[in-house]
Amino acid sequence: MKSVAGWSCSSRLRPAWVMVACLCWPLLHGCAAPRGVGDMGVVIERATGSVEVVETTGKTVLSRVEGLGDLSHASVVYSRDGRFAFVFGRDGGLSKVDLLTGQLAGRVMQAGNSIGGAISQDGRLVAVANYQPGGVRVFDTETLVQVADIPAVDAQGRTSKVVGLEDSTGQRFVFSLFDSDEIWIADLNDPAKPKITQFTGIGSKPYDALISPDGRHYIAGLFGDDGFALLDLWHPEAGVKRILKDYGHGEKRTAVYKMPHLEGWGMTEDLVFLPAMGRHEVLIVDRAEWREVGRVPVVGQPVFVMARPDGRQIWVNFAHPENGKVQVIDVPTRQVIRTLTPGPAVMHMEFTPRGEHVWLSVRDSDRVEVVDTHSFERIATLSATKPSGIFFTFRAHKIGL
Numbered sequence: 001m002k003s004v005a006g007w008s009c010s011s012r013l014r015p016a017w018v019m020v021a022c023l024c025w026p027l028l029h030g031c032a033a034p035r036g037v038g039d040m041g042v043v044i045e046r047a048t049g050s051v052e053v054v055e056t057t058g059k060t061v062l063s064r065v066e067g068l069g070d071l072s073h074a075s076v077v078y079s080r081d082g083r084f085a086f087v088f089g090r091d092g093g094l095s096k097v098d099l100l101t102g103q104l105a106g107r108v109m110q111a112g113n114s115i116g117g118a119i120s121q122d123g124r125l126v127a128v129a130n131y132q133p134g135g136v137r138v139f140d141t142e143t144l145v146q147v148a149d150i151p152a153v154d155a156q157g158r159t160s161k162v163v164g165l166e167d168s169t170g171q172r173f174v175f176s177l178f179d180s181d182e183i184w185i186a187d188l189n190d191p192a193k194p195k196i197t198q199f200t201g202i203g204s205k206p207y208d209a210l211i212s213p214d215g216r217h218y219i220a221g222l223f224g225d226d227g228f229a230l231l232d233l234w235h236p237e238a239g240v241k242r243i244l245k246d247y248g249h250g251e252k253r254t255a256v257y258k259m260p261h262l263e264g265w266g267m268t269e270d271l272v273f274l275p276a277m278g279r280h281e282v283l284i285v286d287r288a289e290w291r292e293v294g295r296v297p298v299v300g301q302p303v304f305v306m307a308r309p310d311g312r313q314i315w316v317n318f319a320h321p322e323n324g325k326v327q328v329i330d331v332p333t334r335q336v337i338r339t340l341t342p343g344p345a346v347m348h349m350e351f352t353p354r355g356e357h358v359w360l361s362v363r364d365s366d367r368v369e370v371v372d373t374h375s376f377e378r379i380a381t382l383s384a385t386k387p388s389g390i391f392f393t394f395r396a397h398k399i400g401l
Contacts, residue, residue, distance in 0.1 A: 037082040040099050041350070041392035043361065043368055044087075045385045046071045051087065052384055053099050056352050056359075056392065059370050059380040063102025069093040069109075074389055075116040078396035079141055080123030085391070086141070088117045094128055096144060099393070106144045110137050118167035121399075125188055127173050129165035136162055136175060138191060147191040154180040155200075164209025164220055164262070166400050168233055174218045176206035176229075183220060183231055183240060202229040202240045208262040211400040219243075221262050221277070230290060243290040247276070247283065258303050258319035266307035266314040268331055273314045275302035282316060284334065296334055298327050304348065307331075308373055309355035315373075317346045317360075326360065328376070338376050342369045350390035361387035 040062070043052040050066040068074075070091035077086050084105060087095040092111035097104060113132035119125065125147065127138045138148035152160040160177035168174055173186045183202050187195035204224025211218050211233075220229040227245035232238060260275035267273075272285040276295070282305055284294035300322025306315050314329040323345050328338040344364035351358050357379065360369045363386050370380035395401040 035100070037099055037393050038353075039393075040082070041390065042076060042085050042087070042097065042099070043359075043382075043384050043387050044071050044074045044076070044389040044391075046074065046363070046388045047386035049089075050385070051085070051097060052382075052387075053097070053102055054368075054382065056357070059382065061382055061384075062099075065097050065102060065104055067104055067107070068095045068097075069107075071388070073115065076389065076391035076395075077117060077119040077126065077401070078391075078393050079119070080396060082393035082396040084141070085393075086117065086119065086126050088114055088128055090114065092130065092132070094126070094139065094144065096141075108139070108144050108146075110139070110146070115161075115163060116165060118165050118173055118400075120167060120171050120173070120188060121169055122171065123396075125171070125191060127165060127167075127186075127188075129162040129175055131161040134159040134161055136165060136173065136186065138173075138188060138194075148188065148194050150184075150186055150194055150196065152177050152180070152184070154182060156180075163207060164218075166209060166211040166218060167215075168211060168218070168399065169215040172233070174209075174211065174231070174233070176202075176209055176220045178205055178207065181206065183218065183229065185233070185236065197236060199231065199236075199240045203227065203242060207259055210262040210265050213267060213399060215399040219262070219265075221260065223259075223277075241290075244283070244285065244292055247292065256301065256319075258301065258323075260302060261304055266305045268307055268311035271331070273305050273307065273329065273331075275305045275316075277301075282314070282329065294334055296329055296336065298329075298336065299325055299339065306349055306351070308358075309351055309353065313373065315349055315358060317349060323347075340371070340376060342371070342378075343367070347388040348390050350392055353392065353394040359390050361390055363387055 039056045049068045052061045053063045069089040073090045075088050085097040092114045094108050096106040111130040114130045117128040126141050135151040152162050160179035162175050163178050165175040171189045183199045185197040203222040206220040207223040209220040218231040230241045230243045256278040265274045274283050282296040286293045300318035302316045316327045326340045327336050330337045342360050343362035347361045347363045368382040
């Protein structure tokens with residue numbers, strides 16, 4: 001970022017004349033004019049430790065940022081203004097990417113193995129879930145200075161891997177302890193003194209979780225038990241409730257080729273569409289009573305089950321060996337209406353904010369496909385090196401994303 005008379009254009013405290021100079025600088029020096037970030041995002045290039053900065057209006061790659069470490073299992077959250085992407089790497093690295101300059105704005109190695117993270121409601125704190133050494137570490141989003149360390153140690157003194165870290169309202173983070181079968185709420189209104197509420201005996205081996213778009217319901221998937229664990233954050237005193245606990249009961253367990261990602265659950269106004277672990281089905285759940293009301297047969301084991309922003313369609317991708325396919329479910333009829341074959345290893349899907357297009361990462365063909373969600377036609381192709389996650393900046397304004 002350019003500076004004017006010693007003032008950084010990215011500084012929080014800057015006189016008005018510096019702001020004017022910052023805005024005029026690109027035009028005076030023949031650079032591109034300032035632009036907004038509302039149609040931007042990043043594509044993870046997992047094999048090269050890099051991300052592509054993209055824009056969805058013209059469907060182009062704007063820049064490529066390298067040096068982000070191990071991105072074999074990477075996720076992203078955004079700063080409040082959408083300018084900075086915080087990238088969580090599998091090697092424990094937390095990277096801050098400036099979308100406007102196409103540069104790495106900061107990076108800290110905060111752990112040995114991390115699995116994702118979340119950003120606080122006010123955008124000032126970014127939290128990271130860790131496998132090694134376990135626990136959650138919290139950082140200032142401006143400086144990447146650590147402000148809190150929350151070890152995941154249960155009453156028996158066991159340290160646990162943390163999964164399913166989600167942001168909620170009121171400066172709270174919610175996460176699950178895989179090895180201890182617990183859900184914790186961390187209140188970070190005073191980062192120096194986190195207030196922890198623990199819920200034990202929630203079910204065996206919670207492997208991932210999501211939070212509803214209104215921030216009220218936290219739902220953890222259970223790898224070791226049937227069903228799911230539900231926590232109502234409006235009434236946490238009621239404790240954790242088991243839902244769909246008869247799903248799979250008494251049935252032979254099947255091999256799971258890829259764990260479903262629960263943040264991709266498709267939530268419509270009244271229903272939840274979620275992946276059935278290890279089965280060729282999408283479950284349909286009533287949101288009011290949290291009970292199963294139907295199933296949709298699909299071609300393989302679903303990984304992401306994602307709702308188009310208007311709630312009319314559910315898009316599903318799959319684990320190996322059906323990971324070259326994507327199926328579209330029509331919500332009113334609860335039927336698969338289209339099967340697409342974008343290419344080998346469709347790793348992730350991301351809708352544009354209003355849902356007219358969906359971007360698909362096709363890892364083994366080194367490309368990203370952009371598909372019209374009404375005609376199902378491919379409208380653009382972008383080159384990317386082993387792409388996986390795709391994350392657009394609209395997530396900055398969504399709880400749980």
